[in-house]
Amino acid sequence: MSVADSGIGIAKEQQTFLFSEFTQADASVARKYGGTGLGLAISQGLIRKMQGEIQLQSEAGKGCTVSFDISAPEAIYTKLTPAVFEDKTMAIVGKKILLVEDNFINRQVIAKMLEPSKVVITVAEDGLEALNILKNKSFDLILMDCQMPNMDGYECTKYIRENERKNGTHVPIIAITANAYEDDKQRCLNVGMDDFVSKPISSHDLYTVIGNVLS
Template identity: 40%
Template sequence: MCVDSQIIENGLARTHFSVKDTGIGISKENQKRLFQSFSQVDSSTTRRFGGTGLGLAISQQLAELMGGQMWVESEEGKGATFHFTITTAVAPTTRPPFLATNQPLLADKQVLIVDDNATNRHILQQQVISWGMKATVAASGIEALRCLED
């Protein structure tokens, strides 16, 4: 699976998803009906695994409702790549207002961060320091107790 996203205009982003299948591929003739409701390329699969032939038709409609499209690229004997795109609003990157107003309340406050995961400790430490807090870090409960004794 591959995902690529790019800003296209006015705060909108287009995200492209693709899934590659290294199976038997799909002929050009069968590709034409692949996205039709109640249609399956290989009816023997329906008998063995169930299915109604609605999955790709519904997926295509959902992609279109989200401002995108869905298609397949395939050659017999060489597998297939299924693609779909969607268009979404770009999320704002500004800090929520409550952080800006509450930060002075946190400045110069002491905080003890206890976590056995070094990555978590580092991330939390950097975050609280950015709020103006003074961080002490411990990797275990025993280490935290020692910090509190100091």
């Protein structure tokens, strides 16, 4: 399997470091383009556990191609029915949710998970867009990604809480974070978030945390 993009690419002298945890080709990448530098390290670890190997081909300014080969048995697909979510959706049926997430796939996954609850979702692709939306709309809940370009979830939450202190309101904010360490979770709480869900997100965790925050 291979995945190719037409992005900023990676210089050859920097490629050897990219399979190390918390490493990016350029520290400015996370702010401008998003991402934490964990993706390739995690992917390599998973592929090696399946007796495979990952390869990277790239040039600066010309995009990347990442490929791997593994042997795996055919998966058995079990379709989940809406009844699985019946009890969990009651707390959020019809609620208005602001989803602040820069990754299109992540937005689609979260929206699909919440579909049985008939929520009304408004999307913002970064913190700045979220703040602009909040000037004209109110929500029952905000799902806030922590790592985003332009303005991340931590900074956005600080602005929201500062404005709320002036007008006496409070909207629950749930962090969506790829960082599962206690220090990272505490940082979410310190900036004013009410709770957090770690990536990769499961429907059970998402509904449980939302139910707890809204109850």
